Amino acid sequence: MISMIEQGPIRPPSEAGSLLIRLTRNCPWNLCAFCPTYKGKKFSFRQVAEIKRDIDSFKEIERELINLSNELGCGGRIDGKVAGAAYGRYGFLYYHVGSWLASGGRNVFLQDADSLIMKTADLLEVLGHLRAAFPSVDRITTYARSRTVMKKSGGELAELVRAGIRRVHTGVESGSDEVLAFIKKGARGDDHILAGRMLKEAGVSVCQYVILGMGGKRWAEEHPLQTARVINDVDPDFVRFRTLAVKEDSTLAGMVDKGDFAPLSEDEIVREERVLIENLHGIKTRLVSDHILNLLEEVEGRLPEDKEKMLGSIDRYLALPERDRLIFRLGRRGGVYRFLDDLSRRDTRARLEMALDQILSEGTLDDAIDEMRRQYI
Numbered sequence: 001m002i003s004m005i006e007q008g009p010i011r012p013p014s015e016a017g018s019l020l021i022r023l024t025r026n027c028p029w030n031l032c033a034f035c036p037t038y039k040g041k042k043f044s045f046r047q048v049a050e051i052k053r054d055i056d057s058f059k060e061i062e063r064e065l066i067n068l069s070n071e072l073g074c075g076g077r078i079d080g081k082v083a084g085a086a087y088g089r090y091g092f093l094y095y096h097v098g099s100w101l102a103s104g105g106r107n108v109f110l111q112d113a114d115s116l117i118m119k120t121a122d123l124l125e126v127l128g129h130l131r132a133a134f135p136s137v138d139r140i141t142t143y144a145r146s147r148t149v150m151k152k153s154g155g156e157l158a159e160l161v162r163a164g165i166r167r168v169h170t171g172v173e174s175g176s177d178e179v180l181a182f183i184k185k186g187a188r189g190d191d192h193i194l195a196g197r198m199l200k201e202a203g204v205s206v207c208q209y210v211i212l213g214m215g216g217k218r219w220a221e222e223h224p225l226q227t228a229r230v231i232n233d234v235d236p237d238f239v240r241f242r243t244l245a246v247k248e249d250s251t252l253a254g255m256v257d258k259g260d261f262a263p264l265s266e267d268e269i270v271r272e273e274r275v276l277i278e279n280l281h282g283i284k285t286r287l288v289s290d291h292i293l294n295l296l297e298e299v300e301g302r303l304p305e306d307k308e309k310m311l312g313s314i315d316r317y318l319a320l321p322e323r324d325r326l327i328f329r330l331g332r333r334g335g336v337y338r339f340l341d342d343l344s345r346r347d348t349r350a351r352l353e354m355a356l357d358q359i360l361s362e363g364t365l366d367d368a369i370d371e372m373r374r375q376y377i
């Protein structure tokens with residue numbers, strides 16, 4: 001009998017194929033003004049024994065999937081067919097484990113928001129149990145706050161690497177101390193630098209998240225420049241762009257209502273993105289725009305070789321006639337465009353022209369787009 005397995009609400013998009021194991025519940029900080037993910041939810045540690053029971057249950061699911069595979073004539077092999085059949089018979093969790101095993105069972109993501117906050121000894125015990133149960137696991141990743149990373153010693157981080165931790169995802173959001181204080185990030189730019197460097201020194205792949213538009217109008221100049229400073233000083237393996245969308249249930253929404261924060265327009269955010277990229281120097285980071293809220297998905301590539309290409313994409317968008325920019329924004333937010341080249345698709349264009357005229361006759365595109373963006377957050 002499988003005991004109840006607990007999983008948290010989120011993971012990075014790049015960990016879509018990873019097995020999700022919940023080490024702690026919710027976020028120990030839970031104060032960032034833009035983030036409602038864990039609002040009203042109390043942080044708690046899970047007992048090591050409880051987490052190990054979850055791992056044992058995943059193992060039990062693997063055994064049941066092997067039985068199902070034999071029953072289906074697949075010779076005990078767990079592949080996409082077995083995972084699909086498991087979904088129909090046992091539900092999503094079996095599908096999750098089945099598709100993970102079908103793809104090699106290598107990647108595991110530790111939830112929730114700040115797994116490194118666990119005592120290192122407890123974390124090592126869990127990781128040891130996991131790798132004994134699933135020897136195929138060779139890449140374990142997690143979210144961690146910079147301040148939490150800073151509390152670990154270099155020796156502890158090295159031990160975690162030996163135990164399988166390969167990548168840490170950290171929300172930097174901005175490099176500006178003023179912005180970070182305003183959004184209550186609980187870290188300064190230099191903390192992000194120190195934590196990023198400590199992880200790199202320990203041999204961990206570092207993925208830092210930056211929120212385009214996070215400085216609003218007040219810090220529109222400072223935010224991209226200071227963020228570039230932090231990225232230049234860390235040289236992380238990845239920077240993932242996210243674009244600010246003020247979520248209704250966030251503290252930031254109240255700040256907007258009171259007039260304390262004025263968000264940038266989409267075009268202003270694109271200009272800010274240009275300043276940020278232009279000011280990245282001497283690093284080998286890969287920039288990734290893998291989120292639907294980023295207007296220009298094609299602004300992706302490795303530095304330094306793709307820098308001009310990325311700036312070129314931004315310039316191409318900014319040089320479009322205003323009507324084309326509106327059409328592109330509408331197409332992107334409506335989910336029918338991904339790249340600037342999509343503007344030349346005549347069938348879609350005709351429909352977007354009609355939709356745009358309708359929207360403009362009733363109000364503004366910004367209001368309509370705000371409504372569409374809310375569907376993505």
Ligand code: SF4
Pocket residue numbers: 027028029030031032035036037038113145171
């Ligand atoms: S640390 Fe992360 S999860 Fe926690 S409140 Fe901030 S953004 Fe949200």
